[in-house]
Each structure stands twice: as structure tokens, then as C-alpha cells.
Amino acid sequence: MNELLRQLLFLPEQRSSLAREIDGLHYFVILVTMGGAALITLIGGYFLIRYRRRPQDTPRPHPGAFARPALFLETVSLFALGFLFLTFWTIGTRQFADLRTAPDDALDVYVTGKQWMWKFGYPGGDSEISVLYVPAHRPVRLIMTSRDVIHSFYVPAFRIKQDVIPGRYTTAWFEANEPGAYPILCAEFCGTSHSEMRGQVIALDPVDYERWLAGGLASAPAFAQKAAAEAENELAEAEPTMPSRGELAAAKHGCLRCHTLDGTPHVGPSWAGLYRAVVPLESGGERVADEAYITESIMDPLAALHRGFPPVMPSYLGQIAPPDVAAIIELMKSIRDVPHGPDVPWDGGVPGSSVTPEGVTP
Amino acid sequence: MMAHEVEGTAPVHGAHEVDYLRAGAGVRSWLLTTDHKRIGLMFYVLVVLMLLLGGAFALVLRTELLTPGPTVISAAIYNRMFTLHGVVMVWLFMIPSIPNIFGNFVLPIMIGAKDLAFPRLNLASLYVYAIGAVVTLAATIAGGADTGWTFYPPYSTTTPAGVLPVVIGIFILGVSSIMTAVNFIATTHTMRARGISWGRVPLFVWAIYSTSIIMLLATPVLGLTILLVGLDHVYHFGVFDPTLGGDPVLFQHLFWFYSHPAVYIMVLPALGVISEVVCTFAQRQPASYWAIALSSFGIALIGFAGWGHHMFVAGMSELDAGIFGAFSMFIAIFSAIKVFTWVATLHRGAIQFNTPMLYFFWFLFLFVFGGMTGVAVATQSLDVHWHDTYFVVAHFHFIMVGGTLTAFLAAAHYWFPKMFGRAYSEPMGLLTSFGVFLGFILTFLPQFLAGNAGMPRRYYSYPAQYQWLNVLSTGGAYLLAGALVLALLNLLIALRWGPRASANPWRSRSYEWMTPPIPPEHNFPVTPVIDRGPYDYHLTEEEAHARVSTAR
Ligand code: HEM
Numbered sequence: 001m002n003e004l005l006r007q008l009l010f011l012p013e014q015r016s017s018l019a020r021e022i023d024g025l026h027y028f029v030i031l032v033t034m035g036g037a038a039l040i041t042l043i044g045g046y047f048l049i050r051y052r053r054r055p056q057d058t059p060r061p062h063p064g065a066f067a068r069p070a071l072f073l074e075t076v077s078l079f080a081l082g083f084l085f086l087t088f089w090t091i092g093t094r095q096f097a098d099l100r101t102a103p104d105d106a107l108d109v110y111v112t113g114k115q116w117m118w119k120f121g122y123p124g125g126d127s128e129i130s131v132l133y134v135p136a137h138r139p140v141r142l143i144m145t146s147r148d149v150i151h152s153f154y155v156p157a158f159r160i161k162q163d164v165i166p167g168r169y170t171t172a173w174f175e176a177n178e179p180g181a182y183p184i185l186c187a188e189f190c191g192t193s194h195s196e197m198r199g200q201v202i203a204l205d206p207v208d209y210e211r212w213l214a215g216g217l218a219s220a221p222a223f224a225q226k227a228a229a230e231a232e233n234e235l236a237e238a239e240p241t242m243p244s245r246g247e248l249a250a251a252k253h254g255c256l257r258c259h260t261l262d263g264t265p266h267v268g269p270s271w272a273g274l275y276r277a278v279v280p281l282e283s284g285g286e287r288v289a290d291e292a293y294i295t296e297s298i299m300d301p302l303a304a305l306h307r308g309f310p311p312v313m314p315s316y317l318g319q320i321a322p323p324d325v326a327a328i329i330e331l332m333k334s335i336r337d338v339p340h341g342p343d344v345p346w347d348g349g350v351p352g353s354s355v356t357p358e359g360v361t362p
Numbered sequence: 363m364m365a366h367e368v369e370g371t372a373p374v375h376g377a378h379e380v381d382y383l384r385a386g387a388g389v390r391s392w393l394l395t396t397d398h399k400r401i402g403l404m405f406y407v408l409v410v411l412m413l414l415l416g417g418a419f420a421l422v423l424r425t426e427l428l429t430p431g432p433t434v435i436s437a438a439i440y441n442r443m444f445t446l447h448g449v450v451m452v453w454l455f456m457i458p459s460i461p462n463i464f465g466n467f468v469l470p471i472m473i474g475a476k477d478l479a480f481p482r483l484n485l486a487s488l489y490v491y492a493i494g495a496v497v498t499l500a501a502t503i504a505g506g507a508d509t510g511w512t513f514y515p516p517y518s519t520t521t522p523a524g525v526l527p528v529v530i531g532i533f534i535l536g537v538s539s540i541m542t543a544v545n546f547i548a549t550t551h552t553m554r555a556r557g558i559s560w561g562r563v564p565l566f567v568w569a570i571y572s573t574s575i576i577m578l579l580a581t582p583v584l585g586l587t588i589l590l591v592g593l594d595h596v597y598h599f600g601v602f603d604p605t606l607g608g609d610p611v612l613f614q615h616l617f618w619f620y621s622h623p624a625v626y627i628m629v630l631p632a633l634g635v636i637s638e639v640v641c642t643f644a645q646r647q648p649a650s651y652w653a654i655a656l657s658s659f660g661i662a663l664i665g666f667a668g669w670g671h672h673m674f675v676a677g678m679s680e681l682d683a684g685i686f687g688a689f690s691m692f693i694a695i696f697s698a699i700k701v702f703t704w705v706a707t708l709h710r711g712a713i714q715f716n717t718p719m720l721y722f723f724w725f726l727f728l729f730v731f732g733g734m735t736g737v738a739v740a741t742q743s744l745d746v747h748w749h750d751t752y753f754v755v756a757h758f759h760f761i762m763v764g765g766t767l768t769a770f771l772a773a774a775h776y777w778f779p780k781m782f783g784r785a786y787s788e789p790m791g792l793l794t795s796f797g798v799f800l801g802f803i804l805t806f807l808p809q810f811l812a813g814n815a816g817m818p819r820r821y822y823s824y825p826a827q828y829q830w831l832n833v834l835s836t837g838g839a840y841l842l843a844g845a846l847v848l849a850l851l852n853l854l855i856a857l858r859w860g861p862r863a864s865a866n867p868w869r870s871r872s873y874e875w876m877t878p879p880i881p882p883e884h885n886f887p888v889t890p891v892i893d894r895g896p897y898d899y900h901l902t903e904e905e906a907h908a909r910v911s912t913a914r
């Protein structure tokens with residue numbers, strides 16, 4: 001019966017401990033409400049036919065105009081309806097509380113949403129992109145936040161969904177009742193590639209899970225490797241738009257007036273090959289051009305000035321939104337392998353006149 | 363002046379007066395008119411244009427969704443397109459549709475008044491609407507807003523697209539809504555003819571009156587909230603942006619505090635139309651006048667307590683979710699009161715079956731079905747799975763398109779003879795009505811299933827397993843669009859070539875039918891005194907006429 005209704009209603013398989021119970025209420029509510037809608041329509045339709053008259057030519061009132069309406073019946077039906085709604089509500093409230101209260105022994109996983117990918121951090125320190133590995137038959141609590149805009153973590157097979165909000169933590173929990181790979185979808189509109197923000201929950205047999213913890217993907221079962229590869233592909237589909245968005249943002253904020261993307265020297269250091277390169281500083285010492293350094297250089301460019309470049313870049317603090325910064329960093333990553341020209345700032349046409357070229361070796 | 367054949371009219375009408383359409387010629391006499399009927403007609407033209415525009419955007423969306431990957435447009439354009447579709451349908455079509463067209467046209471006549479209480483304010487609201495429409499459309503198209511009609515921050519405050527001009531446009535539209543609402547409220551209170559006590563106000567007026575109260579209370583909240591989003595986008599105040607210390611969930615509360623009542627702004631006038639249609643064609647008084655009148659009121663008030671059901675998964679506490687869930691079900695009870703009363707009214711009626719009645723039948727099914735799915739999504743634990751999926755998209759389209767649009771079409775046919783003095787082709791009316799229903803069902807029924815299967819809304823590309831449901835839905839959308847265009851053509855043809863209609867072709871007792879086929883500029887040469895109700899079908903026609911006299 002469960003299986004029949006589930007398939008008739010196109011519901012995904014029930015792969016969390018609560019899914020089946022929730023679907024039970026689903027069937028009840030849908031059958032009652034659809035039955036009610038059909039019933040009232042049938043009664044209405046029957047009256048339409050039963051009491052149908054040709055437009056009368058007589059100006060006298062028809063006998064029905066004097067009939068007393070069945071108000072008693074109407075009142076009874078209303079109370080019956082109210083009682084049904086109360087039943088839905090009571091069960092729904094209890095289930096909602098269950099959905100929201102993780103068991104005490106749950107395994108915690110930290111989830112970060114950002115345009116347009118999911119990142120999962122384990123208490124042990126590892127982190128994964130797009131693929132959430134969990135042990136089956138064990139409750140898992142997700143502690144979630146977003147780095148940019150609101151996303152929503154949705155796993156249809158588990159019947160769970162929870163908005164992921166920047167600036168606060170929200171939680172959700174589930175217990176997968178069978179090993180397998182289950183799609184994660186982002187359900188809250190979050191920008192251009194919203195519909196590509198997908199991932200997979202890979203629930204592993206506890207033994208496999210231990211093996212995965214120790215040996216990584218290579219030691220995971222075949223289905224998991226396949227799902228992980230799929231997730232990787234999906235991520236790649238969402239990804240190309242990140243750098244191109246970064247390029248738009250860079251153009252919008254005027255970055256490209258001074259920085260180039262193809263390694264040609266200009267007022268500021270070219271971004272080609274910059275990401276993760278070792279940057280010599282004007283004040284002595286060097287820094288790796290990682291996310292932190294790049295963000296700092298955007299917000300406070302003079303704090304750690306790239307040696308040999310004029311201190312002309314303005315601060316973008318408060319001017320540029322975090323998603324744009326993320327996109328620009330993504331853009332830099334994408335041109336990491338573009339060959340870097342001689343690192344000579346442009347000085348009005350006399351190359352190499354002011355500073356000695358300093359090669360930046362990625 | 364041709365002599366109309368005026369059967370069934372009360373003695374008060376002056377058949378010798380020029381009708382409102384010919385009361386003045388030339389562009390100026392239209393653009394500067396203060397006649398509520400002409401203003402209603404001008405709204406009619408604008409609002410139908412908006413429906414066509416919003417429909418065209420919908421067809422682009424549906425065409426894109428034919429395949430799981432890219433089909434005809436890019437993701438960026440798709441996101442702008444559904445924003446356009448939502449903004450146009452909600453603020454430019456749905457909200458002004460029935461109140462500003464039919465409310466404007468028939469409300470004053472229904473209460474025996476010569477015009478609305480503030481005729482100039484009425485004209486001003488038309489112009490404010492037009493300006494708002496131009497600003498909103500221009501800004502959405504040129505600025506490329508891609509936030510959806512819900513404008514959730516921090517996406518809406520950080521997107522590269524222009525947001526401020528769009529929200530300014532919507533703000534202006536809100537001002538127009540408020541102007542109209544104030545006018546309707548004042549008119550209903552002060553302009554009723556002698557004898558039309560609160561117990562004799564036609565039910566359509568009750569519905570418009572309740573709608574106006576919601577508009578008045580809710581619109582300022584929306585206007586200011588989205589204006590804050592627009593300003594945040596430009597000046598980074600950070601009211602809703604967590605990186606600046608703001609709270610994005612606060613926005614959702616404020617937005618839905620308006621937008622949940624707003625769905626009743628969209629549907630209550632439709633319920634009013636249905637009440638008129640049912641009583642007229644069943645030739646019976648409503649099974650319970652007060653149940654229908656006061657449930658409009660109940661919906662208007664309780665409607666303000668349900669907004670949280672849009673936010674069950676936004677991090678709301680279980681207690682809050684429970685309270686909002688319970689209130690939502692209350693609203694459904696009030697709607698059920700209406701449905702039961704309509705059906706009880708049909709019982710033992712003398713039903714004349716024609717196009718408006720066929721639309722009523724579709725309405726009955728779609729509104730109940732849609733409303734029942736509303737109860738389903740208000741059940742907290744079920745909404746966790748359904749929220750932000752196509753199930754919700756199907757749910758609100760069942761109510762808004764299946765409910766309001768069918769009632770809009772019922773009204774367009776029902777009052778057509780009164781507005782233009784001609785009859786439309788009944789067979790074509792019935793045929794297009796069937797087309798609308800079939801197209802509608804084909805479009806939105808598969809969306810319930812896609813939502814059950816887990817397809818989120820606002821998805822440009824989707825997992826391939828959902829494809830065939832989407833193909834069905836797209837096919838339905840084309841059918842629906844075709845039927846709507848034919849229905850419009852049928853009316854347009856009748857406008858020019860339809861046979862002349864009598865003053866009261868449906869033998870209605872409601873007061874607007876007492877005027878000549880096309881009412882004169884001031885509706886009644888002298889204010890009538892009315893000593894009967896609008897649904898007194900137990901009187902003979904002579905008795906009904908005799909109870910309307912001329913004021914001394
Ligand atoms: C031919 C008829 C229509 C079709 C085929 C249609 C189709 C669609 C589609 C495909 C979406 C986008 C869903 C998504 O991206 O997730 C949508 C959204 C929406 N539609 Fe319609 N629609 C139609 C008529 C209407 C009407 C008459 C209204 C009037 C209220 C309306 C109101 C909305 C609203 C409010 C949204 C949500 C917009 C948003 O959340 O961004 N639609 N519709």
C-alpha cells in the first residue's frame with residue numbers, strides 16, 4: 001500500500017528514518033483533501049444538472065426561491081472539516097518537532113553553502129566539496145551556515161529541507177536507513193547557477209564508512225565512487241560561471257583598468273598566475289597569494305604591498321560585496337596556469353625603467 | 363438615440379439619457395474623465411495588456427523547461443524572465459484586475475451611487491498605476507532584476523542587477539492600490555442609496571470592501587520593506603545584510619506579512635464575483651447572506667496571522683510553526699464557509715447554464731483543490747518536503763489562475779452586456795472556457811507531481827528524471843494561452859458585432875442591472891430609494907420593480 005501510493009504520487013524512495021512516517025501523513029492529507037475537493041465538485045456539478053432550468057419567460061419566482069437552505073448540514077460539515085484539519089495539524093506538529101530535534105548521539109557535520117556549492121566539514125578536520133559521506137543507520141546532525149546568500153539544503157529522499165542563512169547557524173538532522181547515494185538540491189533561489197547547486201549524500205555501511213575515514217575515496221565502495229564522480233561533474237557545470245562572474249565584477253569595480261588577466265604587465269600585478277604565487281612585499285618578506293592575502297589586498301591594498309608596484313590602489317572596503325570577492329578569487333584560480341609575463345609594472349611606456357623585474361614563481 | 367428594449371428594468375432609469383460611452387467624444391473626454399465606468403474601462407485595457415505580457419513571459423519560461431539543460435535562453439535570462447513573470451502577474455495583473463476594472467465599474471452602481479466618493483482620486487490612481495507600470499517594466503527589463511518577485515536578501519541586496527528602480531516602480535503601484543482602497547471604503551460607507559442598509563449590500567461589494575481593508579493595512583508594509591531592500595542594494599545600510607549586522611529573515615517576515623494577505627487581495631474579489639454569478643444564475647438568494655459577507659471579513663482579518671507558513675524551514679521555532687500552521691487552517695475554514703454556501707445556494711435553484719456558470723464550475727473545482735493543497739502545505743512536517751518545490755508553484759497557480767483568472771473571466775462575460783450593451787457568442791464562450799480548463803489542468807497538475815518528486819522551483823536546469831512532467835506542463839501552457847486569446851477575441855468580436863443586449867439579460871435582481879443596457883454617465887438620473895435586497899428572487903418581477911422608487 002505504501003509503495004503503491006508512493007509511486008502514484010511520484011514521491012522519491014523513503015531513505016531516512018522519518019520519511020515513511022511523514023509519507024503516511026502525506027497520504028492521509030492528500031487522500032482526504034482530494035476526496036473532499038472531488039466530493040464538493042461532484043455535489044456542485046450534480047446540482048447544476050439537477051436544478052437546471054431553461055430561462056423562464058414568466059416573471060414569477062420559481063418554487064425553489066422559497067426553499068429553506070440546508071444551513072444545519074453546512075454547519076455540521078464545517079465542524080467536521082475543522083476536526084480533520086485539527087488532526088492534520090496535531091500529527092504535523094509532532095512530526096515537525098521530530099524533524100527538528102536531533103538525537104543526542106548524532107554525528108555532527110558542518111555545512112557551508114556558497115554560490116554555488118556545498119562544503120562539508122567533519123569534526124576530524126577533513127572537508128569535502130559537494131559530497132557528504134555519512135554512516136548509514138546513525139543520526140547525523142548538520143550545522144549549517146552560508147558564506148553569501150540564503151541557500152536551502154534539500155534531500156528529497158530524506159524529506160528534509162532547511163534554509164542555510166548567512167550570519168546564523170541552522171540545523172537539520174537525518175538518519176539514512178540504507179546505504180546509497182541521494183541527491184542534494186539547493187531549494188532557495190540563490191543566483192545564476194542556483195539550479196546547478198547540487199550534491200550527493202553518500203550513506204555508507206558503517207564498516208565502509210570507517211574504511212572511507214581511513215583511506216578516502218579510493219577505499220569507498222564502487223557506487224560511492226560513481227556518485228562522487230557525478231557530483232564532481234555537476235560541480236564543474238556550476239563552476240564556469242563563477243570566474244566569468246568574477247570577471248564581470250572585476251570590470252564593474254574597475255579592477256581591470258590596472259590589472260590584466262593574460263599576464264601582460266600593467267599598473268598593478270597581472271592576475272595571471274597570481275593565485276598561490278609567492279609575492280615579495282615592499283616592506284620586506286613575502287606572502288603566499290592565497291584567499292586571505294587577496295581579500296586583504298582588496299580591502300586594504302597598502303597593508304602588504306607587492307614589491308615594485310606603486311601604492312595607488314584604492315581600498316574597496318565596503319564597496320565590493322563578499323560574493324564578488326569570492327568570484328574574483330575564483331577568477332584568479334581559473335587563470336592560475338596562464339603564463340605570467342615579466343612582472344614589470346607599466347610606467348608609461350618605458351618597460352623596466354623603475355624597478356628590477358622580479359620573477360614570481362608560482 | 364435608439365430606443366433600447368428594456369425589459370426588467372426598474373422605473374428609475376432614464377432611457378433618454380446618453381450612455382456613458384457616448385457621453386463625450388474625443389481623447390480628452392476619456393483621459394480627463396472622472397466617470398468611474400470610463401476609468402474602469404481604461405484599467406481594463408491596461409490590465410489585459412499586462413496579462414498578455416505576463417503570459418508571454420510564462421511561455422518563454424515553459425519553453426525553456428522543455429529540456430533539462432539549456433533550451434532557448436541562458437540561465438541569467440531565465441532568472442530575469444521568472445522575475446518579470448512574477449512581478450507582472452502579481453502587481454500589474456492580479457492585484458488591480460477585478461477591483462480596478464469590475465469594482466470600479468459596478469461598485470458605485472451596485473450601491474445606487476452616481477460615482478465613487480472621490481472621482482478625481484480614482485482618475486489619479488489610474489495614472490499612478492500607469493506610471494508605476496512603466497517604471498516597473500522598464501526597470502525590470504533594463505536593470506535585469508533577477509531576484510524573483512520575492513526579493514529575498516541578501517541575494518537581492520548583492521545581485522549585480524539593478525534592484526532599486528524596480529522596487530520604486532512597485533512602490534508606486536502600491537500607492538495606486540492604496541488610493542483605490544481608500545476610495546472604495548469611503549464609497550461603501552457614505553454613498554449607499556437610501557434603503558441599501560449593510561444587510562442589503564451586494565456580496566461583491568462586501569468582497570471589494572474587505573479587500574480594500576487588506577490593501578490599506580498591508581501595502582504600506584510591503585512598500586517600505588522593499589524600498590529598504592532597494593536602498594540597501596545601493597547604499598549598503600545593512601538592514602537585511604548579515605555582513606553589515608542586518609537580518610535577512612526579518613525581511614521574510616515583513617514581506618510575507620504583506621504577501622500572505624496579498625493573496626487574499628488577489629482572491630477575495632474573485633470570491634465576490636462568484637457570489638454574484640451563483641445567485642444570479644441560480645435565481646436564488648444566497649443560502650446565507652451573512653455567512654458569505656462576514657467570511658470575507660474573517661478572511662481579511664485572519665489573513666494577517668498566517669504569514670509564517672511561508673517560513674517553516676527558514677529557522678522558525680516549532681512553537682511558532684505550530685501557531686502559524688493553525689491560523690492558516692482557520693483561513694481555510696473561512697473559505698470553506700463560502701464554498702459550502704455557494705453549493706447550498708445551487709440546491710433547488712433554477713439554474714441557467716452559460717459561460718459565467720461554466721467558469722464558476724471550473725472555479726469550484728480549482729479553488730477547492732488549490733485551497734485543499736493549501737491546507738496540505740500548511741501542515742508543518744509535510745511542508746518541509748514541499749516548500750520551494752513545484753508543488754507550491756502548482757498550489758498557488760491553482761488558486762491564482764484556476765481561481766482568480768477563471769473568476770475574472772466569469773466577470774468579463776457576466777458584466778459584458780452591462781458594460782458594452784452587447785451580447786457575446788455563448789457557444790464560443792463555452793468552448794473557450796473548456797479550453798482554458800483543459801490547458802490549465804495540463805499545465806499545473808503535472809507540477810504537483812514534479813514537486814512531490816522533489817523538483818525545486820526557479821530551476822533553469824533540472825535532473826532529467828523530471829523531464830516528461832515538464833513537457834506535459836509546457837504543452838498545457840500553450841493550450842491555455844491559446845484558449846485565453848480565443849476567449850479575448852470572442853469578447854472583442856462581440857464588442858463590435860454582438861447583438862444588442864437588453865438591460866437585464868440574466869434577470870438578475872442585483873441593483874446594477876436596474877440601469878439601461880449601457881448606463882448613462884451618472885448611472886441614475888435621480889438617486890433611487892430601494893426597498894428590497896439584491897437577491898430577492900422570491901418576489902415577482904413587478905414586485906421587485908415596485909420596491910425601487912425615485913428619491914424626492
Ligand atoms: C499561462 C499561464 C501560466 C504559466 C504557464 C505559468 C508558469 C509559471 C512558471 C513556469 C513559473 C516559474 C516557476 C519557477 O521558476 O520555479 C511561474 C511562477 C509564478 N507565476 Fe505563473 N504561470 C502562468 C500564469 C500565472 C498567473 C495568471 C499568475 C497570477 C498570479 C501567475 C503567478 C505566478 C507567480 C506569483 C509565480 C512565482 C514567481 C516567482 O516566485 O518568482 N502565473 N509561473
Ligand SMILES: [Cu+2]
Nearest residue numbers: 151186190197
Ligand atoms: Cu543555493
